[in-house]
Amino acid sequence: MHTALFELCRRYADTHADRHGVAVTPVPGLTIIRALHPGDLQAAINRPLIAMLLQGRKCVTTGAERFEYGPGEAMVIAADVPTTSQITQASLRHPYYALVLELDVAILRELQSAAPAEQEDGLYVGIEPMNAEVTDAAYRLTRLVEHPQVLAVLGEGLRRELHYWLLHSVHGAAIRALGAADSYSERISRAVAVLRKDFSRTLSVEELAGVAGMSVSVFHQHFRAITTTSPLQFQKQLRLIHARRLMLAEGTSIAQVAWTVGYASVSQFTREYARMYGVPPGRDRRIAREGA
Template sequence: MRDTLLDLCRRYADTHADHDGVAATGVPGLTIVRSLHPGELQAAVSRPLIAMLLQGRKRVTTRLDSFEYGPGETMVIAADVPTVSQITQASISAPYYSLVMEFDVAILRELQGAAPAGPQYSASVCIEPMDADVMDVAYRLARLFEQPAALKILGEGLLREMHYWLLRSVHGTAIRALGAVDSHTERVSRAVAILRKEFMRSIRVEELADAAGMSVSVFHQHFRAITTLSPLQFQKQLRLINARRLMLTDGVGIAQAAYAVGYASVSQFTREYARMFAAPPGRDVRMAKVSA
């Protein structure tokens, strides 16, 4: 079935992928990623998601672990975890294809009681072979990508079914925490939402702890345990990632990008950018212009 799913996703992505290699499917949160070449290192603060790798290979690194996975394997990120990733195998004759779905917390909450608990494996980021039931739903969804009228009627139910089987899968324990009301993961996600929306301004940790309904010390403990970073480090990564996008995608100057994401000092921005991306912003901007 994986080969058939690959064929369906290949045909759709080859026609609909944008200049970044992302093909929206018409299902909220469900995309296909396509690449014709191995890529550069990409830093992101990933939202909770599942990525089903259909062709090619990819390496993903968090602060704690490094993973490389290939065809027939699934990566689940069950928390807002900063990652550095790189497509390591892709070519014009055999492009990289991955079917990616962001988790819908509302669906997870609805299914908390309906889906029996899966195996007790609770890592925030993990790689496992594709689950047969999840792959079956993905196949039925992919058959509808070119049929928008049918997808509009049937897509929501299939998306709900995929969440159900994921809750039953080896990833179930970690995924379940995303939708559990008042779990540590859910509480920390409230603070993460503030950081994602308002990373440009100075945010006091007390404000974040209040949003999570925790004391400052307990909040620090759980925030780091779930995201692998302190709140300040998390905000810094959001600032640097967004500044990089402004410079390389939107053509914004270095100083302007630094100020736009909340830095008061361009020199500090340059130092921290180089530390995170292993190159100063000026070199990245020059390389982007050469490859354009």
């Protein structure tokens, strides 16, 4: 089944991938990634997802943990977690392919009654083998991406089935916590939504704790446990990730980028950008142009 899923994803990605190697499918939250060579270090704050690796290898670092995975393995991220990642094995002859599904919290909530009752266990990021049920459901869903009429009838049921099997996987307890009303994960996700929306303005910890319905000390404790970082560092990374996209994709000037994402000082922006990406913004842009 892994081979059949790989062939489906390969054909679709080879036809539909954009210049960044992203092939968006008509299934909500389902994307296929293709890379023809090892990549640069990429920073992101992922939404909860499962990334099923079909060919190639990838290294992902979050907090103090480093994960490396390859074909037949899946990375589960069951919270909004800052990561740095790098595709480490890919070539023209053997490209990197991965099938990525963003987890749908609404579906998870609907399925709560069908999942075994367990406490939140804090395993928000991890690697697991692609088990037969998850692989089979992913194959049957992906098979419909080029058949819109069938997808319209069967697609939502297959998305629900895939979420169901993920709830019963190794990381099911953490995934289930995403959909549990008033769980720590759900409360922290409220604060994360505010950070994602308003990252360019100054947000106090007191305001974010209020959104989560927690005291400041409890909020700090659970925010770091779930996202692996502090609220201030989380916001800083959001700003720098957005700044890099503006600068590289749209050609916005460094000063304008710094102001847009919420920095009052270009020098502070430059220092923090270099600390996160390893090079200052001007040099990073030149490297990107030369690579293009």
